[in-house]
Amino acid sequence: MKVLFVLILLVGTGAFASDLEVDECVGCHTARRNEPKSRFANGLGHWNDSQCYGCHAELNDVAARKQKGQVDRRYFAVPVREEKLAQLATTPLAYMNAPETVEPPxxxxxxxxxERLAAFLKRPSNLSPQEGSRAPRMMAYPSLQPKALKAVADLLGVRPQAREKTPAKLSVEERRQADTLWTTRCFSCHGGPRPVSGRSGVALGLYTAEWLRDYAAGKVRAPREARTMPVVPLSTEEAKLLHRLFGEMRVEAERELDARVSRLKLEDMATPTALPPALLSYLWGPFFRDATCVHCHATSPRAASAFTADAEGLKAYLRRKSGEEFWRRLETRALEAEHGLVAARPGMPMAGVELPLELRRLVARWVLEGCKDPEGQTWCRH
Incomplete structure (x- = not known):
């Protein structure tokens, strides 16, 4: 009973990479993110799947107004369960921290x-605002192509720095100097398993050396963020050393995470000896909504091309891929949450919080028993 109670509390969002990266950036990081394509008769916006910020903002607004007892005609058209709407009044949906502008003028x-933008978009490293989780809360684009990268950079105003080139690998002496800078100037806020600032060295690698220098000195401001960081003096050369160090930290972190993903073993996770009787009906039905699969895999052509969030879609996925792959993507998300970094093959739910350990263990046992449906038919061989 405890496990089944946990299952209905799942939250998060997910999607796969596509050739529509620019549309998704428009829907989160530009002034157009609050512009629905059209309006329903009651005034509720008619959003498409790339307008995450605007749709979530409106749902949060309806939830807040309902909690205050204010009449809102939009309430009757909100596609959210009553208990979820009540939760939104105090815990808003994701994407609300997305800055409207990314670059200064x-x-x-x-x-x-x-030169760091592509690595970040393919494998985001921002940390989750969800209490107790470090799961990155941004869409990942592991198959990002150069043309799409340029389009995204142009849209966001990211400018190639003059004569910017891929920094050379730090020498032994440079690495020693950079590590000392990191330890003495940065680690107290940006280091450790739960960085106080919310940004690890891997996440800081997205920024230019010049921005790191000026932000540390208090000369520039970050979008939509109240500054809590004390002034930390950095010379240009010190900032460049840290920028290069952060790049190497990302490479090392990616390698460590991917190694852990490669060592995942289905048998090690399937600790329950028997499946609860109600689990099969749950996995082939309510799971798709509770785990937020339907948020993308039943509405977005991009995500649905990989997996359709219904019983027939699950059967097709298990035949085409495997039950182990289905479990592995869920388990990968838990590792991503530990590292604050997306894996080479992103975990699910993408941009959402990892599923509870009890559920992932049950899924592992379900896979080992052949991915049975409620009628007892098996759909996978691991």
Whole structure:
């Protein structure tokens, strides 16, 4: 009973990479994110699947107004369960921390590093605002192509720095100097398993050396963020060393995470000896909504091309892929939450909180027993 109670509390969002990266950036990081394509008769916005920020903002607004007892005609068209709507009044949906603008205007120090942007978009490293989780809360684009990268950079105003080139690997002496800077100037807020600032060295690698220098000195501001960081003096050369160190930290972190994913073993996780009788009906039905699969895999052509969030879609996925792959993507998300970094093959639910351990263990046992449906038919051989 405890497990089944946990299952209905799942939250998060998910999607796969696509050729519509620019549309998704428009829907989160530009002024157009609050513009629905059209309006329903009651005034509720008619959003498409790339307008995450605007749709979530409106749902949060309806939830807050309902909690205050205010009449809102939009309430009757909100596609959210009553208990979820009540939860939103105090715990808003994701994407609300997405800055409308990413880059400062021309003439100021560039913030985002062009040469680091691709790595960040393919494997985001921002930390989750969800209590107790470090799962990155942004869409990942592991198959991002150069043309799409340029389009995204242009849209966000990311500017190639003059004569910017891929920094050389730090020498032994440079690495020693960089590590000392990290330990003495940065680690107390940005280091450790739960960085106080919310940004690890891997996440800081997205920014240019010049921005790191000026932000540390209090000369520039980050979008939509109240500054809590004390002034930390950094010379240009010190900032460049840290920028290079953060790049190497990302490479090392990616390697460590992917190694852990490769060592995942289905048998090690399937600790329950028997499945609860109600689990099969749950996995082939309510699971798709509770685990937020339907949020993308039943509405977005991009995500649905990989997996359709219904019983027939699950059967097709298990035949085409495997039960182990289904479990592995869920388990990968838990590892991503530990590392604050997306894996080479992103976990699910993408941009959402990892599913509870009890559920993942039950899924592992279900896979080992052949991915049975409620009628007892098996659909996978691990």
């Amino acid at each position: 021309e003439g100021t120090v560039p913030r985002v590093s062009w």
